[in-house]
Amino acid sequence: MRLRMVLLAAGVAGLVAAASPSFAQKQGGTLRISHRENPPSASIHEESTISVVQPFMAVFNNLVVFDPKEKVNSPDHIVPDLAESWSWSDDKTKLTFKLHQGVKWHDGKPFTAKDVKCTFDAVAGLDEKSEILRKSPRKIWYQNLKEVTTNGDNEVTFVLGRPQSSFLSMLASGYAPIYSCHVSGREMRTKPIGTGPFKVVDFRRNEGIKLVRNPDYWKKGLPYLDAIEWKIVPNRATRMLGFQSGDFDMTFDSDVTFPLLKDVMAQRKDAVCEARPTNVNSNILVNRDSPPFNNPEVRHALVDAIDNHAFAEILSQGHDLDGAAMLPPPYGKWGMPKEMLASLPGHATDIEKSRAEGRKIMEKLGYTADKPLKIKVATRNIEIYRDPAVILIDQLKKVHIEAELEPIDSSVWYNKIAKKDYQIGMNLTGVSVDDPDVNFYENFYSKSERNYTGYNNPEVDKLIDQQSAETDLEKRKKLVWEIEKKLAEDVARPVIGHNVANTCWSPKLKGVNLQVNSIYNGWRFEDYWLDK
Amino acid sequence: MGAYLVRRLSLMAVTLIGMSILIFVLLRLVPGNVADILLDASGNDDPKEKARIVHDLGLDRPIAEQYWQWIDGLAHGDLGYAYVSERPAIEEIGPRIPISAKLAGLAIFFAILFGVPLGVVSAVRQNTKLDYLLRIVSLSGLSFPSFWLGLLVLMAAVQWFGKIPIYDSDAHGFVAQVKMLILPAITVGFRSSALIMRLTRSSMLEVLRQDYVRTARSKGASNTSVNYDHALRNALLPVVTVIGIEAAFLVGGLIVTETVFNIPGVARFLVEAIRWRDYPIVQNLTMLIAFIVVTMNFLVDMAYMALDPRIKYS
Numbered sequence: 001m002r003l004r005m006v007l008l009a010a011g012v013a014g015l016v017a018a019a020s021p022s023f024a025q026k027q028g029g030t031l032r033i034s035h036r037e038n039p040p041s042a043s044i045h046e047e048s049t050i051s052v053v054q055p056f057m058a059v060f061n062n063l064v065v066f067d068p069k070e071k072v073n074s075p076d077h078i079v080p081d082l083a084e085s086w087s088w089s090d091d092k093t094k095l096t097f098k099l100h101q102g103v104k105w106h107d108g109k110p111f112t113a114k115d116v117k118c119t120f121d122a123v124a125g126l127d128e129k130s131e132i133l134r135k136s137p138r139k140i141w142y143q144n145l146k147e148v149t150t151n152g153d154n155e156v157t158f159v160l161g162r163p164q165s166s167f168l169s170m171l172a173s174g175y176a177p178i179y180s181c182h183v184s185g186r187e188m189r190t191k192p193i194g195t196g197p198f199k200v201v202d203f204r205r206n207e208g209i210k211l212v213r214n215p216d217y218w219k220k221g222l223p224y225l226d227a228i229e230w231k232i233v234p235n236r237a238t239r240m241l242g243f244q245s246g247d248f249d250m251t252f253d254s255d256v257t258f259p260l261l262k263d264v265m266a267q268r269k270d271a272v273c274e275a276r277p278t279n280v281n282s283n284i285l286v287n288r289d290s291p292p293f294n295n296p297e298v299r300h301a302l303v304d305a306i307d308n309h310a311f312a313e314i315l316s317q318g319h320d321l322d323g324a325a326m327l328p329p330p331y332g333k334w335g336m337p338k339e340m341l342a343s344l345p346g347h348a349t350d351i352e353k354s355r356a357e358g359r360k361i362m363e364k365l366g367y368t369a370d371k372p373l374k375i376k377v378a379t380r381n382i383e384i385y386r387d388p389a390v391i392l393i394d395q396l397k398k399v400h401i402e403a404e405l406e407p408i409d410s411s412v413w414y415n416k417i418a419k420k421d422y423q424i425g426m427n428l429t430g431v432s433v434d435d436p437d438v439n440f441y442e443n444f445y446s447k448s449e450r451n452y453t454g455y456n457n458p459e460v461d462k463l464i465d466q467q468s469a470e471t472d473l474e475k476r477k478k479l480v481w482e483i484e485k486k487l488a489e490d491v492a493r494p495v496i497g498h499n500v501a502n503t504c505w506s507p508k509l510k511g512v513n514l515q516v517n518s519i520y521n522g523w524r525f526e527d528y529w530l531d532k
Numbered sequence: 533m534g535a536y537l538v539r540r541l542s543l544m545a546v547t548l549i550g551m552s553i554l555i556f557v558l559l560r561l562v563p564g565n566v567a568d569i570l571l572d573a574s575g576n577d578d579p580k581e582k583a584r585i586v587h588d589l590g591l592d593r594p595i596a597e598q599y600w601q602w603i604d605g606l607a608h609g610d611l612g613y614a615y616v617s618e619r620p621a622i623e624e625i626g627p628r629i630p631i632s633a634k635l636a637g638l639a640i641f642f643a644i645l646f647g648v649p650l651g652v653v654s655a656v657r658q659n660t661k662l663d664y665l666l667r668i669v670s671l672s673g674l675s676f677p678s679f680w681l682g683l684l685v686l687m688a689a690v691q692w693f694g695k696i697p698i699y700d701s702d703a704h705g706f707v708a709q710v711k712m713l714i715l716p717a718i719t720v721g722f723r724s725s726a727l728i729m730r731l732t733r734s735s736m737l738e739v740l741r742q743d744y745v746r747t748a749r750s751k752g753a754s755n756t757s758v759n760y761d762h763a764l765r766n767a768l769l770p771v772v773t774v775i776g777i778e779a780a781f782l783v784g785g786l787i788v789t790e791t792v793f794n795i796p797g798v799a800r801f802l803v804e805a806i807r808w809r810d811y812p813i814v815q816n817l818t819m820l821i822a823f824i825v826v827t828m829n830f831l832v833d834m835a836y837m838a839l840d841p842r843i844k845y846s
Binding site for chain 1: 568571573584585588619683687694698791792793800801
């Protein structure tokens with residue numbers, strides 16, 4: 001409710017701002033933003049973190065993008081970027097883009113259809129010898145892509161194995177920039193070259209990222225800012241103090257937690273802060289291949305113990321949202337209605353009743369309060385992972401499970417999970433496009449490298465493929481909810497809650513539009529300007 | 533003296549070689565390598581991609597070969613390539629050394645500037661109100677965690693000046709640099725100054741009770757002459773040792789301060805490099821620290837001779 005109020009206020013503020021003639025955009029100025037950590041590299045296609053997308057999306061263009069002026073990412077809000085137009089073949093298996101002419105890379109070379117082909121050949125793994133990437137974590141997104149063909153310099157066609165309505169949405173994501181064929185992978189990771197509104201001047205570890213206006217940007221008159229300076233400040237307290245003192249014009253995305261928000265607003269009274277869902281959810285990885293969680297009954301007792309509302313109260317003063325794998329409405333386009341959600345295991349409204357059922361299961365298996373089941377809860381040794389893990393440990397006691405925290409260094413986290421060397425793990429999953437294909441194929445499809453638990457249900461795989469090929473929105477939604485139900489019943493990866501966090505900026509910064517169903521897609525910065 | 537120097541320098545060389553082997557082996561014993569971390573950052577665990585990265589970085593070659601390549605490069609001034617930034621390690625490490633050196637130098641300067649004179653005053657005015665006050669200050673210096681103190685200083689800066697001393701690589705000139713580094717330097721140096729103050733005080737008290745000090749007083753020497761000419765010089769011997777050790781081990785304090793004040797120096801960079809298992813950076817920086825520690829110990833030993841004519845090395 002509180003979140004809705006904030007969003008409503010932000011929407012009204014946006015309308016007022018747009019209507020006012022005094023808000024004519026001003027050219028110039030340097031936008032200073034704090035960054036929470038060293039981005040692993042500058043190559044968006046190789047990484048899966050907002051730490052890379054937020055600063056470097058401004059260097060590139062996509063074929064299409066989610067309309068930066070809209071609050072919600074949706075297929076109806078996709079607008080052209082490097083593509084002038086697009087069309088589907090009658091059988092919906094060929095997607096053809098007409099490209100803008102006269103677009104140049106930052107080094108002056110012309111952009112052509114070959115660049116699009118070479119980008120997606122590398123990303124989808126169609127060209128194994130490609131040197132522009134050494135990792136491609138989103139290969140699974142493009143498993144239906146069979147071929148990319150060009151017709152001259154200004155036309156490119158994506159040939160799909162079957163119809164896939166989400167394909168255009170995936171191309172509109174911040175994770176789908178067009179790379180240049182003539183630039184090496186090393187260069188893309190260290191000082192990338194794009195066609196976007198800003199050029200990279202410098203990217204130094206522990207210092208920052210400097211971007212300057214691309215004077216030859218093909219969208220005439222854009223961008224408004226002269227430069228963007230990202231200062232890498234790993235200590236959150238220092239970042240907040242830097243924003244409060246006016247050294248930064250904007251905080252890192254979703255960096256301001258609810259407990260911190262009060263302090264920030266008290267120190268910088270003119271700050272504009274907006275709360276929104278991040279489409280990052282906390283979830284539990286369950287090792288279903290070894291004892292004790294190879295027993296479905298124990299898995300059910302585990303979810304019976306979970307009180308999502310208690311998690312939300314402790315972690316975000318009640319702002320986090322309860323939902324299954326897809327972001328819940330009204331922010332998410334695909335999440336199931338509340339009443340349907342309440343019927344799923346792990347989302348009970350009567351928590352005491354649910355826990356009593358959990359205890360009954362455990363007692364039947366021979367566990368009691370005096371003789372509990374002893375397990376370990378593994379998680380990355382990072383605060384945002386440890387905090388929910390500690391709450392989970394406390395809640396598990398209610399169903400006779402005594403858990404011990406096992407903090408794991410990030411360097412060995414995936415190794416450990418891949419080797420199934422854990423019982424349960426507390427995990428965070430970011431969903432970059434609010435579309436079931438992105439979420440389900442990445443996290444629950446049996447062949448995905450990012451299906452960390454190795455969840456393998458042929459029936460669910462089939463349903464995932466089926467919803468993906470479905471072009472009727474309502475029919476697809478029903479299939480999605482059916483999948484959600486099966487995932488919950490299988491205790492595939494129980495979702496604890498969908499995170500909500502705040503981003504703040506100076507009132508002098510204009511043109512900011514935070515999108516509510518993904519933090520990964522709205523960072524081109526070409527419409528941002530400073531009223532100084 | 534010549535023979536001593538040769539022996540001492542040879543020992544330094546052996547120590548450094550031993551250190552290099554230890555650093556190299558220990559790093560590889562730590563679970564996970566840079567390929568694991570790079571894949572962790574992208575959230576996938578594709579064995580094919582991992583194998584490709586491991587091969588590209590030469591991590592699949594025999595350990596002895598990797599070690600020899602590093603030492604050979606080091607001898608020729610080639611520090612290798614940083615795994616994560618994919619730039620020559622020298623380009624990554626080089627610009628950060630002066631930043632940390634300036635911060636450490638300024639911190640030690642403050643530590644000596646406040647620690648030695650206040651320690652002398654505390655000893656000379658033993659059991660007076662001033663002595664008690666200085667003892668409380670020095671005890672707080674040893675007790676306050678640098679992290680907490682740093683944040684406190686930052687909060688005070690926001691409250692009083694509306695600004696925090698954000699590091700600016702474009703700040704040139706002595707005054708601009710001092711202005712930028714003064715608060716972090718005081719934060720790091722506070723602990724060292726407290727230690728130096730307490731040591732100077734106890735050392736001075738011990739010397740002031742010596743017979744020759746009483747003799748000097750009975751011969752009519754002034755208080756200033758007794759305290760500073762006769763007592764202080766002899767009391768300084770242990771203080772110099774501590775200053776040397778503190779200077780060598782300051783990197784520990786710098787890690788915290790560079791993080792809180794967001795200074796892109798070597799200490800914070802080293803921690804980051806360890807986290808990323810960026811072997812070329814960690815190996816070269818750790819060797820640099822080992823070299824500094826060994827050299828500081830050597831210089832402290834040499835300083836003994838200058839301070840106490842009775843000490844002779846042969």
